[in-house]
Amino acid sequence: MSLYDDAVLVLKGYEDQADLRQTYLDHLASHPDGMWKACGDGHITASALVIDPSRGRVLLTLHKKLRMWLQMGGHCEPGDATVAAAALREATEESGIEGLTLLPGGPVALDRHPIPAPCHWHFDVQYAALAPAGAAAAISDESLDLRWFAYDEVADVADDSVVRLLQGALARL
DSSP states (O other), X not given: OOHHHHHHHHHHHOOSOHHHHHHHHHHHHXXXXXXXXXXXXXEEEEEEEEEETTTTEEEEEEETTTOSEEOEEEEOOTTOSSHHHHHHHHHHHHHOOTTOEEOXXXXXXXXXXXXXXXXXXXXXXXXXXXXXXXXXXXXXXXXXXXXEEEGGGHHHHBOHHHHHHHHHHHHHO
């Protein structure tokens, strides 16, 4: 199965955000290249909020280009077998934490957001990843900073999409 086919199956199985989910599916139906950064009308991205439930905290990255506190994430790559694998790869690369595991149940949320030209939209498929006990984060080249925040601090530093992602993840814990 291709990454494109996996994305369609994941989205069809996602039961929340019906209108937005349909927007994603319509985009993929009209853009066979909609998984890739080269698709100028927008593309699927994959992200994961790293959670340490034992300490009641999440790991956020201060994104180098956007200068915003966000969950780990980015573009799908040809070696990614699934959207979930892309999200886990991105979370591992950007957090420096080995042994992350995705929260069961598939994506936690979807978030479509505009980005600067030459592309127009990121269609982000958002997961949550559980950090192993004693996880130590290490900043990557893609971040200005990397920091743990208590659940109740997230709304003070991050935008609504990250807050919604956290709320969805906590509802599953």
